[in-house]
Amino acid sequence: MTETDLIEGLRKQSPKAQQETIDRYGREVFALVVRLVAVTENAEEVYQDVFMKVFSNIGQHDAERASLRTWISRIAYNEAISFLRRKRMPVVYFEDRRHEADKLSDAEVDETLGHANAETVLLIRAALKHLPPEERALVTMFYYEERSLKEIADITESIPTTVASRLSRTRKKLCRIIKMLQS
Amino acid sequence: MKEEQLNSLRQQDNALREALRQDEAELPQMPADLNARLMKRMAQEKPVAKTRRLWPWVAAACVAAFIIVNIMPPKASPPAPLAKERGVVTPDTHRAEKPMIAEVEREAAQPAATTKAKKAKARTNVVKHDVALLAQETTATESVTPEVKAEEEAKPELAQAVTQDAKPMTLTERDIPITRPENYKYTPEEIALLKKQADEAYLKWVELELEIAKHHLEQTAQQ
Numbered sequence: 001m002t003e004t005d006l007i008e009g010l011r012k013q014s015p016k017a018q019q020e021t022i023d024r025y026g027r028e029v030f031a032l033v034v035r036l037v038a039v040t041e042n043a044e045e046v047y048q049d050v051f052m053k054v055f056s057n058i059g060q061h062d063a064e065r066a067s068l069r070t071w072i073s074r075i076a077y078n079e080a081i082s083f084l085r086r087k088r089m090p091v092v093y094f095e096d097r098r099h100e101a102d103k104l105s106d107a108e109v110d111e112t113l114g115h116a117n118a119e120t121v122l123l124i125r126a127a128l129k130h131l132p133p134e135e136r137a138l139v140t141m142f143y144y145e146e147r148s149l150k151e152i153a154d155i156t157e158s159i160p161t162t163v164a165s166r167l168s169r170t171r172k173k174l175c176r177i178i179k180m181l182q183s
Numbered sequence: 184m185k186e187e188q189l190n191s192l193r194q195q196d197n198a199l200r201e202a203l204r205q206d207e208a209e210l211p212q213m214p215a216d217l218n219a220r221l222m223k224r225m226a227q228e229k230p231v232a233k234t235r236r237l238w239p240w241v242a243a244a245c246v247a248a249f250i251i252v253n254i255m256p257p258k259a260s261p262p263a264p265l266a267k268e269r270g271v272v273t274p275d276t277h278r279a280e281k282p283m284i285a286e287v288e289r290e291a292a293q294p295a296a297t298t299k300a301k302k303a304k305a306r307t308n309v310v311k312h313d314v315a316l317l318a319q320e321t322t323a324t325e326s327v328t329p330e331v332k333a334e335e336e337a338k339p340e341l342a343q344a345v346t347q348d349a350k351p352m353t354l355t356e357r358d359i360p361i362t363r364p365e366n367y368k369y370t371p372e373e374i375a376l377l378k379k380q381a382d383e384a385y386l387k388w389v390e391l392e393l394e395i396a397k398h399h400l401e402q403t404a405q406q
Contacts, residue, residue, distance in 0.1 A: 018225070022218050030213040040211045047213075048221050055225065116197035124202035143193055144203040149186050164189055171192070174199070 003068050010058040018055055025069060026051075028145075029076045035140060036080035036133045046083050050076045066154045074155045077137065084133065100176055102169075109175045120178075127177035135170045142167055 001009070001020055009017025029050055034043040053075050061071050113124065128136055134156075141147045141155065149160040156163065193200075369377070 015222075019218075019222070022221065026218060027213055030217070031207065031210060034210055040214075043211070044214065044217055044220075047217065048224055051221055052225065052228070110192070110195060113196040113199045116201045120198045121202045121205065124198055125206055128202060128206060139199070140203055140207070142189075143196065143200050144207055146193070149189065160186065164186065167189060171196070171199075 004063070007058065007061065007063060007068060010055060013055070018051075021054065021068075021072075022051060025072050028069070029072060032073060032076045032137065033080045036077070036137055037083060042083065042087070046076075046079050049083075050079050053079065066151075070151050070154050074157070077155050078157075081134065102172065104172050104175055104179075109171055112175045112178055113171060123178045123181055124174065126181055127174045130177050131170065131173065135166070135173070138163070138166060139170055139174075 001017075006017055006020055006024075010021060026047075030043065030047050033046045033050065034040065037043045037046055050072070054072055057075075061068065066074070112120070128139070131139070138152065138156070141152050142149075147155075149163050152158075152163045153160045158166075
């Protein structure tokens with residue numbers, strides 16, 4: 001089934017198209033949600049809400065603006081963020097109030113994040129836990145899922161240049177946290 | 184930072200990519216029955232969605248009906264406030280006159296009713312009436328009949344007057360019949376009308392008495 005057929009089937013509320021959508025994008029959506037929400041039970045709730053919204057609001061999807069995958073990811077991202085805000089889940093993360101991360105040179109950042117030795121990987125994993133959920137999701141979408149800046153901008157309801165600057169800042173922030181953990 | 188630069192950084196940041204891959208591998212896996220639960224929930228929530236679509240419309244319709252009932256005036260009443268605003272007399276003059284006429288008619292009818300009650304007594308006395316008295320009474324009725332005719336002729340004129348009154352005219356405070364007690368006083372025209380009607384009723388009573396007397400006379404003559 002092509003994406004166009006799938007969208008057409010979803011518009012007609014076809015159970016077959018709905019099942020196909022869940023099978024095709026379910027795992028990706030769950031991963032995106034659980035990355036932000038963390039607790040599995042909550043992630044399951046958000047996951048169900050995401051697909052309920054997808055099936056009920058399929059009429060709002062504009063195929064020319066974004067693919068079905070991006071549109072579903074956008075709903076999942078927004079649902080997870082609003083769940084965190086609604087439930088007021090305690091999130092502890094590093095905040096660079098003094099903007100010390102900006103003082104780090106690009107070469108220093110490239111060297112820290114480029115060497116894939118076990119110790120650095122462990123440090124980076126620890127540093128990722130100190131990032132806010134939105135920034136962690138941004139880094140994952142770019143580095144792990146290998147999405148384009150435009151796609152990430154569509155998901156986060158932003159513009160590509162903003163996403164690029166946020167990514168650059170997050171890299172430096174990670175480097176700063178690693179330095180702190182090392183010291 | 185440009186997209187090309189970031190794309191090249193994505194390839195360079197091996198440590199970061201490896202860290203993310205390991206993190207993703209450790210994330211909790213999606214439960215196998217989650218999709219089945221989702222489909223079940225969808226099946227459950229479908230009829231609820233239909234009712235949700237309906238009730239706002241029902242509520243809106245109820246509110247609209249309530250507003251219409253409260254704001255819109257009843258169909259019969261609109262002319263009254265309009266007439267009051269314009270200060271125009273419409274059929275209200277008829278209403279004011281009708282009770283008066285009704286009262287006069289009642290008064291006129293009352294002697295007739297009393298005569299009926301007195302009929303039994305009169306029957307015994309009628310025998311005593313002499314022919315001369317009867318003749319006098321008949322002449323009286325004959326003399327009255329032209330008056331009655333004049334009244335009948337005057338009736339269309341009265342009707343015309345009433346219809347003229349019914350035409351729109353400017354109201355003054357004195358013309359308001361209910362709020363001003365002095366308006367209950369009869370005008371000379373009304374008194375004249377009342378007198379005429381009373382006379383008419385009296386004549387009818389006399390005619391009736393005469394008929395009764397004649398009837399009794401005939402009966403006694405036969406005997």
